[in-house]
Amino acid sequence: MSQYVLQAQDVAIHYGGVKALDGVDMTLEKGQIRGLIGPNGAGKSTVIDAITGRRPLTRGKVTLMGQDVSHLGAVERRARGLSRSFQRTSIFHGMTVRAQVELASYKMGMANSAEDAEAVLKELDLDRLGNTIAEDLGYGEQRRLDLALALVGRPQVLMLDEPMAGLSVKESHDLAHHLKALTSKWDVSVLLVEHDMDVVFGISDVITVFELGRVIAQGAPAEVRANPRVREAYLGSTA
Amino acid sequence: MNMSMSRVSILSVLTLILGVGIMTFVTSSSLLAMFTQAVVYAISALGVGFLLRQNGLVSFGHALFFGAAGYGMGVILQLEWMSAEAAIFAVLGGLAVMGFLMGLVIVRVPGIAFGMLTLAIGQMAYLLATRATGMTGGTDGMSVAWPNEVFGFSQSVLLKPAVLFMIAWVLMVVVTYILLWVIRTRFGAITEAIRDNEERARFIGITTTVPRSLIFAISGVVTGIAGLLSSFNTGFVSPENLHWSVSAITLLMVVVGGFKRPVGPIVGAIVYFLFKDLLGEYATHSNAIFGAALIAVIVFSPDGITGAIERAFKGKKPAGAAHQPISH
Numbered sequence: 001m002s003q004y005v006l007q008a009q010d011v012a013i014h015y016g017g018v019k020a021l022d023g024v025d026m027t028l029e030k031g032q033i034r035g036l037i038g039p040n041g042a043g044k045s046t047v048i049d050a051i052t053g054r055r056p057l058t059r060g061k062v063t064l065m066g067q068d069v070s071h072l073g074a075v076e077r078r079a080r081g082l083s084r085s086f087q088r089t090s091i092f093h094g095m096t097v098r099a100q101v102e103l104a105s106y107k108m109g110m111a112n113s114a115e116d117a118e119a120v121l122k123e124l125d126l127d128r129l130g131n132t133i134a135e136d137l138g139y140g141e142q143r144r145l146d147l148a149l150a151l152v153g154r155p156q157v158l159m160l161d162e163p164m165a166g167l168s169v170k171e172s173h174d175l176a177h178h179l180k181a182l183t184s185k186w187d188v189s190v191l192l193v194e195h196d197m198d199v200v201f202g203i204s205d206v207i208t209v210f211e212l213g214r215v216i217a218q219g220a221p222a223e224v225r226a227n228p229r230v231r232e233a234y235l236g237s238t239a
Numbered sequence: 240m241n242m243s244m245s246r247v248s249i250l251s252v253l254t255l256i257l258g259v260g261i262m263t264f265v266t267s268s269s270l271l272a273m274f275t276q277a278v279v280y281a282i283s284a285l286g287v288g289f290l291l292r293q294n295g296l297v298s299f300g301h302a303l304f305f306g307a308a309g310y311g312m313g314v315i316l317q318l319e320w321m322s323a324e325a326a327i328f329a330v331l332g333g334l335a336v337m338g339f340l341m342g343l344v345i346v347r348v349p350g351i352a353f354g355m356l357t358l359a360i361g362q363m364a365y366l367l368a369t370r371a372t373g374m375t376g377g378t379d380g381m382s383v384a385w386p387n388e389v390f391g392f393s394q395s396v397l398l399k400p401a402v403l404f405m406i407a408w409v410l411m412v413v414v415t416y417i418l419l420w421v422i423r424t425r426f427g428a429i430t431e432a433i434r435d436n437e438e439r440a441r442f443i444g445i446t447t448t449v450p451r452s453l454i455f456a457i458s459g460v461v462t463g464i465a466g467l468l469s470s471f472n473t474g475f476v477s478p479e480n481l482h483w484s485v486s487a488i489t490l491l492m493v494v495v496g497g498f499k500r501p502v503g504p505i506v507g508a509i510v511y512f513l514f515k516d517l518l519g520e521y522a523t524h525s526n527a528i529f530g531a532a533l534i535a536v537i538v539f540s541p542d543g544i545t546g547a548i549e550r551a552f553k554g555k556k557p558a559g560a561a562h563q564p565i566s567h
Contacts, residue, residue: 052442074441084442092435095428103428104443149443 004063005030005189006082006157011050011060013213020046021213024060028157031183033190035200035221038210039234044193045087047210048159051191052084053077065156079108081156085163087193089142091134091149097121098130101148108153120148124178140171147175151182159191164199172196176203201225209234244423251416258408262401271400277512278407279468282414283485284492284504286461289418291498293427293454294346295434299354300361302485304334304459308466309476310368310375313383323386327467331460338459342452358483365481380477383470397471407468411505414461419501421457430454462489491529495536497543506544 006028013021021043028034036044049055051062053074062070069077092100101121106113121127124144129137134145143163150158160179164172176199183190194200200207201221208218209230217227224230242250265271287301311330316323345356368375375381387394396402421427433440433447440447470476479485488511496507514532515525540547 054438075444075446078442078444086439090436090439090442092432092439094435095431099428100432103425103432106425107429107444149439152443 004028005032005065006051006191007063008047008051009061009063011047011062012058013046013050013055014058019213021050024050024213024215026208026215026218028189028191030189031187032205033180033183033192033203035204035207036191036193036210037195037197037200037207037234038216041212042210043213044210045161046213048084048161048191048193052082052159078155081153082159083150083153083155083157084159085146085150085161087161087165089139089146091142091145093135094133096131096133097126097137097145097148100134101126101145101152104149105152110153116152116154120151123151123182124148140167143167144175151186151188154186155188157189157191159193161193162195163192164194164196172199179203244420247416247419251412254412255409258405258412261408262405265401268400271404273512273516275400275404275407275472277508278404278411279465279472280489280492280511281505281508282407282411282468283462283465284489284496284508285411285414285418285501286458286463286465287486287489288493288496288498288501288504288507289461290455290458291493292501293422293430293434293458294451296346296451296455297351297354297490298357298458299483299486299490300357300359301459301462301489302481302483303357303361303364304338304462305466305469305485305489306368306476306478306481307337307364308334308463309383309470309480310381312467312470313381313476314374316384316386317381323389330467331463334463335456335460338456339452341459342455343448346451346455347448358486361481361483361486365478365483368478368481375478378478380475380479382475383473385471385474389471403472410464410468414464415502415505418457418461422501426450426453488526491533493543495529495533495543497540497545497547499542500545500549503543503545510544 004027008024008026011021011024012019024043024047026034026047036047038044046055050057053072057070060070061068064077064080064082067080069080069082072080095103098117098121102113102117105116105120110116118127121130124147126141126144126148129141134142137145143166147160147163150160164175167175179190179192180203182188192200192204204221206219207221207224209216209224209227211233216233217224217230261274262271265274283301283305286304287298290296290298308330311333312326315321315326315329320326321329341360345353348356369378371377385394389397397406429445430450432443433445433450437447466480469480492507492511493504494507495510496505497503511529514529518525518528536543
């Protein structure tokens with residue numbers, strides 16, 4: 001069996017002549033946080049879309065726990081433990097916080113969905129807002145609810161697309177701290193797309209850098225930060 | 240808003256008692272006939288409102304189910320395929336299957352395109368009914384030959400204005416109760432999740448097409464029940480029952496009454512028929528006046544009369560359309 005929880009091999013998504021992703025290879029180990037960085041349009045969100053089945057692959061293969069999931073739809077991949085949040089907050093606005101998290105947990109086949117939902121809500125400090133209709137929540141709370149929906153059912157891999165977008169510095173750092181704690185506590189592996197470099201370099205075990213749909217560098221944070229090509233393409237000379 | 244089923248049960252019983260009161264104290268046959276017609280339309284609107292509430296989809300073609308129920312019954316009774324009682328269930332079962340299969344194809348289409356598809360399918364059925372003269376009587380329509388006894392009751396008794404009103408009233412209460420129960424089930428929660436955010440629903444493991452198709456089928460059956468009642472009331476069905484204007488009026492009732500509260504469509508139907516009655520000799524212009532009322536409701540209370548009433552009690556501001564998207 002593969003040592004990797006998740007493996008993307010030669011993944012490509014082309015739209016006619018435009019190569020949104022081209023020949024991307026990436027791995028994720030158990031309990032690891034891999035940060036994905038790069039300029040806008042580099043392919044970071046597209047790689048999450050490719051792995052979760054939101055966009056069909058032009059080429060390549062995605063394996064989860066050693067099993068090829070490339071041919072599966074989003075629902076099946078989620079059932080196998082591949083979960084995600086979205087760049088724009090993606091929740092059920094008309095439902096209460098507890099009802100939607102409990103529903104997600106139920107759909108994930110948790111034996112006691114109410115208990116699982118409560119644990120997730122507590123973990124993200126949303127339990128006191130359980131009976132609130134989601135549209136009445138503040139923005140930061142909605143972001144946390146988005147994360148809660150991705151966390152139910154104890155996924156193997158959690159893919160977070162700019163989870164800190166729009167949050168205050170304090171909220172970002174609190175959420176980053178939470179994430180780091182969750183990976184070891186719940187044994188979940190994380191792919192993190194984020195523009196806040198303090199957060200990415202602060203909590204990632206490894207970092208992959210994208211440019212124009214291709215991986216231009218990957219490695220430990222210090223290694224990536226020192227890479228001249230990365231500095232030139234994205235971080236800038238003062239990084 | 241989300242009252243428990245025990246409270247729903249109590250309210251249902253009280254509503255049934257109210258129906259008995261109306262049946263007992265209203266002695267005018269013409270008034271009872273109007274009430275019956277209002278209740279029939281209320282049931283029809285319940286179907287359209289349920290689709291809008293649970294799927295966020297606006298149907299411009301639900302007259303298809305209203306008319307098809309009458310035609311289905313008429314054809315079965317004419318050809319003597321089965322008893323009237325069995326035919327009722329066969330027609331409703333047929334509508335459920337038809338709605339589900341249609342739903343599998345059309346609920347994937349978002350927003351206004353869905354509305355146009357339902358309109359197109361409804362009008363195709365209308366044209367079919369006008370052209371298939373041999374079976375449907377064409378533009379003249381066909382009589383629905385109900386037998387002398389239905390479910391052991393004499394037709395002459397069942398057709399008494401007070402009795403017919405009570406049958407329609409009981410059906411309306413039962414249908415509402417069932418819809419309220421469905422909304423509170425896990426299935427109801429799943430469909431609300433899909434309505435709110437279909438993509439997120441998929442990413443919490445929900446397959447979206449089948450639940451949406453089932454809602455479409457349920458809503459079609461509910462409107463079909465109204466169509467059956469109408470055919471029993473008049474003993475007749477014509478292409479007019481399938482016409483888009485029937486769908487439009489039903490939809491107006493839903494919008495005026497409010498679709499977020501399951502009983503909103505009933506309120507809309509009652510208001511519509513009250514309008515028609517109060518306008519008296521001006522009734523020929525009732526649709527124009529009701530249209531003006533519709534504009535007023537959309538501007539001042541986008542979630543309808545029931546929304547306005549709820550806000551009046553809770554002191555909330557009107558819910559903007561953006562807060563609850565009606566389609567995805």
